[in-house]
Amino acid sequence: xxxxxxxxxxxxxxxxxxxxxxxxxxxxxxxxxxxxxxxxxxxxxxxxxxxxxxxxxxxxxxxxxxxxxxxxxxxxxxxxxxxxxxxxxxxxxxxxxxxxxxxxxxxxxxxxxxxxxxxxxxxxxxxxxxxxxxxxxxxxxxxxxxxxxxxxxxxxxxxxxxxxxxxxxxxxxxxxxxxxxxxxxxxxxxxxxxxxxxxxxxxxxxxxxxxxxxxxxxxxxxxxxxxxxxxxxxxxxx
Numbered sequence: 033x034x035x036x037x038x039x040x041x042x043x044x045x046x047x048x049x050x051x052x053x054x055x056x057x058x059x060x061x062x063x064x065x066x067x068x069x070x071x072x073x074x075x076x077x078x079x080x081x082x083x084x085x086x087x088x089x090x091x092x093x094x095x096x097x098x099x100x101x102x103x104x105x106x107x108x109x110x111x112x113x114x115x116x117x118x119x120x121x122x123x124x125x126x127x128x129x130x131x132x133x134x135x136x137x138x139x140x141x142x143x144x145x146x147x148x149x150x151x152x153x154x155x156x157x158x159x160x161x162x163x164x165x166x167x168x169x170x171x172x173x174x175x176x177x178x179x180x181x182x183x184x185x186x187x188x189x190x191x192x193x194x195x196x197x198x199x200x201x202x203x204x205x206x207x208x209x210x211x212x213x214x215x216x217x218x219x220x221x222x223x224x225x226x227x228x229x230x231x232x233x234x235x236x237x238x239x240x241x242x243x244x245x246x247x248x249x250x251x252x253x254x255x256x257x258x259x260x261x262x263x264x265x266x267x268x269x270x
Contacts, residue, residue, distance in 0.1 A: 069093025103129035
C-alpha cells in the first residue's frame, strides 16, 4: 500500500516547481504542479492531494480565488505563498480558509516544517474521530459536536466549519471554562510552535464566531479573556 503523501504546488514560476519538487521528493513526498489558479482548482479536486502550496499572484485566477473555490468542496490543508508582506494578503488568505501562509523568499526547512505540521494536524483529527466514533458531544443545549463526521450542529442545523475551525472549537469545547492562550491554541490546534503566527488564531476565532454565534459582536459561546486567550462558556450568563 502506497502511503506517500502528495503535495500540489501551485505557482506560475517553473523554477519554484523544480526546486520544490526536487526538495519534497528527497523528503519522501510526491509533488504535482499547477501553473495558474484555474489549473490549481482542477488538480486540487481531481487529484485530491494531501496538501496544497498555493501562490497568491497567479495568472487566469488568483490564489485567493482558487483557495475560495477549493474550500467550497475540500478541506485539504492549504499553505498560501506570497511575495508581498502586506497584512491584507495574509489575513484575507486565512479568512477564506487557508491554513497557513509563508512569504517569499522562504527557508526550505521552514516550509517543510509547516507542511509536516499541517499534515500532522489532519492525522490527529482523523485519529480523534475514531476515539468515540458513535458518540456525539452535546456541549450546550442544542449545540452538538458529531465527532464521527466532524460536524457541529446548532438547533438541528449543520454549521459549515472548515477543518481548522472545527478542531479549534472542539479543543475549546472539551475543556469548558478553561482559558486557553493563543500560543497554546497555535501549538495544540495548528500543531506548530515557533513557525506560527498568533494572528492566525485571532482570524480563526473571528470566523468561528461568525458561523457559530447568533450575534458575533456579542458572543456567548467562544469568549475572550483579555490579554490571556479564549475559552468556551458552558452556560449562558447573560
